[in-house]
Amino acid sequence: MKLLLVEDSEALRRPVVKALKASGFAVDSTGDGKEGLWMALEHDYDVIILDIMLPSLDGREVLKRLREANSDSPVLFLTAKDSIEDRVAGLRLGADDYLVKSFAIEELIARVEALSRRKYQIRSPKLSVGDLTLDRSTKSVKRGEHNISLSTQLFSLLEYLMLNKGTVISRTQIEQHIYDEQVAPMSNVVDTAVCALRKTISVSKDSPSLIHTRRGMGYFMSAENS
Amino acid sequence: MRSIRNQLLIWLLPSFILIAILASSALYFSEKLRLETNLDNELSKLARAVKLVHNMPRNRLGGPGGGRLSTTERINFLRDDESSEFYLQIWDETEQVVSKSKNLDKEELMLVRAQTQTSGNKTHYDSSFSSGENIRLYSFTILAGPLSSDKYATVAMSKSLVNRQLHHFTVKVIIGSAFCCLLLSVILIFVIKRTLTPVHKLAEQLICIEAGSLDYRLDSDVVPAEISPLVERLNQLLARLAQSFVKERQFSNDLAHELRTPLAAIRTTSEVALKWPEQSTIEDHQYIAESAEQLHNTIDSLLSLARIESAGQEFAFECVDIATIVTECISLKAEQIKKRRLRVTLSANNPHIIKSDPYLLRIIISNLINNAVEYAPTNTEVSINANLKDSLLTVSNSAPNLNDNDIKAMFDRLWRKDGSRTDKTHVGLGLSIAYTASQALSLNLIATLSNDKLLHLSLMKR
Known part of the structure; x- marks a missing residue:
């Protein structure tokens, strides 16, 4: 999952980015409204976390322009404004959620996860392909009865592929969703990661391959052999 | 009643x-x-x-x-x-x-x-x-x-x-008179009821006005001419009330931002450090310290403002030399003046004695000078004049980014030109404190913006 955080207070932005990254999200961040709008329009973020009082372009204006540009990325307003009027105005502008500062970081992460589930129209935190199950709430993966331990990045890759089960995902899409700006990967990094993931989720020699390659197009997950 | x-x-x-x-x-x-x-x-x-x-x-x-x-x-x-x-x-x-x-x-x-x-x-x-x-x-x-x-x-x-x-004939006259009295009373009650209908409607409209509907205005065209001035006054009152509510709301929003953002930063940094200790760095501690200082400054300024507001008339008036206070305030900002390459000119008699409370006067003058030194563009002139005929003291500096609306709002609590309030070093209470202190001393603090974008903050006698 790839997120955008637009928050002008660096003292707050830094720990939030750290927490989100530690929770397996790829995070881009900025402290400027205009730059945030540009990034949101350029990339397909799974969730955008937006402050309201921002330099150069107000958070509400950023959201308005995003919705005018037909961006359907879920937006969570993260702001100090706590009045009912402000919350209602924010939600009416097209925000999907509203969180008042100060907040518990766990709550922010839970809300971000809920918003990303809503984006992919999944109610349950559990995703499954064949006998492979991924639990987004406990960040755990099981194949049959075997627990599988994955690094944060491989977990994100598997989650992304499972969310788009049966759909071919290009390398570029994977790059955009799994890696943030700072860790812009070379194209073979995606291939290496997919290869590593295949090996990790193959718990025995009899385990059928769940990640398939469409040559020149990308990868997709399916329980059936292609 | x-x-x-x-x-x-x-x-x-x-x-x-x-x-x-x-x-x-x-x-x-x-x-x-x-x-x-x-x-x-x-x-x-x-x-x-x-x-x-x-x-x-x-x-x-x-x-x-x-x-x-x-x-x-x-x-x-x-x-x-x-x-x-x-x-x-x-x-x-x-x-x-x-x-x-x-x-x-x-x-x-x-x-x-x-x-x-x-x-x-x-x-x-x-x-x-x-x-x-x-x-x-x-x-x-x-x-x-x-x-x-x-x-x-x-x-x-x-x-x-x-x-x-x-x-x-007498009997007829008595019956006629009683009937006339009764008829006139009924007509009177009816006329009074009809005449007072606009007053009742006005009262009903006023009852419906709440804090959230202060933009509502009473219609003065449909009321009798006698209560039209009352309606106009009420509308003016509502306008002032709405303006006060907007200002109060702006103040509470700004205050929420000033207090909650550093608090959120401290809380989030601490929670992340507890949950993912390997992510914690020395920089995080520095950010916590900065956020705490920001909170401290905000609360300190708010308390100063509250103290001045509640001080009433408990001030010690004595002979004070303005020139000395100005010189001391300038020397306190000398490093910043030098860093920003500002030219500060002082025009005052030495000594320039007035009768005032030295503590509050120092607060006013230091805030005016701080404001000029902080916000005047680099390499420009800050002029401090205590010899003008109409004012006790006028501090002038270039302010190319200000407009007339900013001049009207600049004494509001927590007002900042930067609407996003990103800058952590300022709270937006300095001029508000100076204004409140000047009011407490029965002085007027007036801001004007000249055509050549020079901001003049003048401390005047009433």
Whole structure:
């Protein structure tokens, strides 16, 4: 999952980015409204976390322009404004959620996860392909009865592929969703990661391959052999 | 509670009743006069008939047996209206009764001779019989001519009919007056109700106005002219109230941002450090310290403002040298002045003594100088003048980014030109504190922006 955080207070932005990254999200961040709008329009973020009082372009204006540009990325307003009027105005502008500062970081992460589930129209935190199950709430993966331990990045890759089960995902899409700006990967990094993931989720020699390659197009997950 | 309706009813109803009583009395007396005049005319006619009968030979009256008729019958013969009974009594010169009508029986009429009349032209009198019957009488002289002596006569008529008519008229007048009073009261209540309808509607509209609907304005076109000024005043009051609410809301929003953002930063940094200790760095501690300092500055400034606001008149006025305070404040900012390459010019007599509270005056001057040094563009001039005619002190600096709206708002609590409030080093309370302190010292702090974008902050005597 790839997120955008637009928050002008660096003292707050830094720990939030750290927490989100530690929770397996790829995070881009900025402290400027205009730059945030540009990034949101350029990339397909799974969730955008937006402050309201921002330099150069107000958070509400950023959201308005995003919705005018037909961006359907879920937006969570993260702001100090706590009045009912402000919350209602924010939600009416097209925000999907509203969180008042100060907040518990766990709550922010839970809300971000809920918003990303809503984006992919999944109610349950559990995703499954064949006998492979991924639990987004406990960040755990099981194949049959075997627990599988994955690094944060491989977990994100598997989650992304499972969310788009049966759909071919290009390398570029994977790059955009799994890696943030700072860790812009070379194209073979995606291939290496997919290869590593295949090996990790193959718990025995009899385990059928769940990640398939469409040559020149990308990868997709399916329980059936292609 | 005093009610306009009750007040009007209390004043107007008795007035109506009084007017009705006066009108009824006037009608009564005019009717009484009319009836008595009619009776007097009857008596006068009767007197003429008596005179005619006495001066006329008996056989002159027409009709069969005219010569055998009694005096009363002959008089009746001459009268147009024979239905009303009359009384007649005649005296000779020696006031001996010569004749009297039979219907008098034992009763005697009063003779009032012309020479005994004392009340000018008054010739008609009221009297009564021993039976209690009221009568109206008229005395006159029957001139007999040269051959016989004059006689005196009195004619009278009963007043019973007049009294009865007057009684009926009085009853009618009383009933009419009561009905008029009742009708007027109903009309009054209806008119008051209708007249006060706009006031009731106004009250209902005002009840509906709440904190969230202060942009609502009362319609002054549909109310009577008398309460139109009241509606206009209320609308002005609502506008001021709405403005105050907007300012208060802006203040609470700004305060929430000033307090919650550093608090959120401290909380999130701590939570992340606890949950993912491997992610924690020394920089995080630095950010926590900065956020705590930011919180401290905000709370400190707010407390200063609150203390000045609540200080009342507890100030120690003494002779203070403005030039010394200005010089000290400039020296405190010397490093920043040098760093920002500002040219600070001071124009003040040395010493420049005024009577004021030194503590508050220092707060005002230091905030004005701090503001100029912080926000004047680098490599520009900051001018401090204590020798101007109209002001105690004026601090001027270039402010190319300010506009007239900023000038109006710059003394508001937590106001910042930067709407996003990203800058952590300023809270937006300095000028507000200076303004409040100047108010406490009965001074005016006025901001003006000249055409060449020079901001002048002037401290003036009221």
